[in-house]
Amino acid sequence: MATATEIRRDLEKYAEQLVFAADIANRYGISEARVTNWKRRHDDYPVPVFSRSMRNIWILSEIEDWVSAKGIFCENGHDLKRRSSCSTCNYYKAIRRESVI
Ligand SMILES: [Zn+2]
DSSP states (O other): OOOHHHHHHHHHHHHHGGEEEHHHHHTTOOOOOHHHHHHHTTTSOOOEEEEEEEEEEHHHHHHHHHHHHHBBBTTTTBBTTTTTOOHHHHHHHHHHHHHHH
């Protein structure tokens, strides 16, 4: 059985990897409701390392791996909104092409 001191030491070591839904929402600039939807709608969404009273704590790297595997955002971090190519990047590419001509 770990002592309180050991638990505290280990938590401090991993603190930056332990995230709530609000932290995940901030990480991607999205609403907390959307993070909740990811969990509800996807069976393969990472399992929290800790849950109590509807509060979950996840490991950030597992969330990041899941988000990138799902292709939710383009390589520049824009929201793809279920499209296969990024309308924001395409828009700026089109503007650049026009300004070259
Ligand atoms: Zn983009």
